[in-house]
Amino acid sequence: MSGQGAGAAPVLGVAIVTYNAEKVILDCLESLLAAPDQPMRIVLCDNASTDGTVDAIRDWAAGRRAWRPSDLPGLPPAPAPKPVRLVEFDAPPAAGALPLAGQGADEPGIALIHSGLNRGFAGGVNLALEALRAAPDVALFWVLNPDAIAPPGAPGALMRAAREGGPGIGLWGGRILYADARGSINADGGGWLNLWTGVTGGVNFMRPHADAPPPDPAGFDFVSGASMAVTRAFLETVGPMREDYFLYYEEVDWALRRGDLAIGYAPGATIYHHVGASIGSPTHRRGGSPFSLYFLFRNRRRLVRRFNPAALPVAWTYSMAKVAQLALRGDLAAASAAFRGFNGLPPPRAVRERIAPEARPLAFGGE
Incomplete structure (x- = not known):
């Protein structure tokens, strides 16, 4: 990896796209702020939410909206200290404008970009990544869903895997568990694709977490967009996500354009995911909307x-x-x-x- 100054701890850039995510985004943010061992720059891109998402983020950051942990797995036992510095932008900011969170942050903060309209998943991701790429200390870029919960050790595990994996790996994934089905796997680092039918699936789908050994990433065709990390080399080689998909398949397309870059698996970078929380994606319990x-x-x-x-x-x-x-x-x-x-x-x-x-x-x- 590259992107950090000599002697400085490598920073993990986190890109989160929100759209009508009021019910889930605070769990996601609290889980990230509980990470004890990893400096991060967290960028939210809100796609013109029509619910209370933006107000919820502002009130939470200012300490006006209390957050209390539920019984969902992966959440910290207590809220992060408030206020949390919230810096808002109407376009991706220049270098030096993004606050730091996690290890080494004197005044933990997050950034919020207002996209102005619903640009779809890829459009929001691209705006957040543009902001993060301008920060030279960001060594790895983690695309994370707003309905995901990251246990405290997940960000550090992801960064360690990328640091030790070598320059030939451009994408990284970790284990994704259903938040509402304790111990069941939604996707284990990556997924498979049948290019004759266009059908995709998650590796180790619905397999019990405790019984599943780490998968071989050589069998991955792509990494799930719910939790997907890419390197600077990947971004420079492949460029941004294609935005004309709007929803679904953006991450599959992205991975198929990676050239000679490999896909890696990050043990310990496990997250919990509320699948389809805002758009009604098909899950193990229901059909799609x-x-x-x-x-x-x-x-x-x-x-x-x-x-x-x-x-x-x-x-x-x-x-x-x-x-x-x-x-x-x-x-x-x-x-x-x-x-x-x-x-x-x-x-x-x-x-x-x-x-x-x-x-x-x-x-x-x-x-």
């Missing part, structure tokens, strides 16, 4: 078209079979959304209206 399925099926086609266009007939046949299953179960709204998504049709009205008018060109733009 029409909103999530529209983007999931649309972007499945988009990815296959970009990386294996000869497979489009196979991917279409597989996806239409899934649409038929949804219809036979009586979930006609989900079936319609998935059908429209994969076939490049305009989204259902209910899906379209969940996106603000000014953001619709980004969300529903063409190929």
Whole structure:
């Protein structure tokens, strides 16, 4: 890794995109501030939330909104001291503007970028990464979901793995556990991809945490966007995430463009994840919402078209079979959304209206 001055502890940059995340973001932030052994620069990018996300962050940082730990795993036993310095921006700031958190921070702080509109996951990530790349002491860039909880040792474990892994590794992942299913794995560092159907899955999905040895990252096709770290070399080689996916498959596309850079696994960088907390992603307990399925099926086609266009007939046949299953179960709204998504049709009205008018060109733009 590179990016820190001589003798200085390497800093972990944390990029978190929020959109209507009021119910989960404070757990995420409190868990990060409890890390005892790792300096961090934490950048939130809010995608024009329409709930109380921004006010919740401001009130929490100022000490006006109390936070108390719940029984969810990974949370610290007590809140971090307040106030927490909150620095807000309307665009990625220049070098030297980001506060420090964690080890070595005299006045712990976080940064909040207001994106101005819902730019989708990749758009928010790219703004946060732009700010972090301007900080020369940031050696590793951790993309973390706002509905994730990072136990105190996770940030340090991630940084140690990257420091010891060598320059040939460009992406890093750790174990992701379901926050609501104690001990069950959502994705173990990375995921697999079938480029004929466009279907993806998490390594060791639903396997008990206690029974699963660390996986071999040589079998990873990508790293889950819920907890994904990249190096400066990766960013310089690959560039930013493609923003036309809007939701889903951005991290798969990113990994497929990595060239000769390998994927690594970080033992101990375990997080807990509330899967689909804001957009209704499919989980082990429920099917996906029409909103999530529209983007999931649309972007499945988009990815296959970009990386294996000869497979489009196979991917279409597989996806239409899934649409038929949804219809036979009586979930006609989900079936319609998935059908429209994969076939490049305009989204259902209910899906379209969940996106603000000014953001619709980004969300529903063409190929």
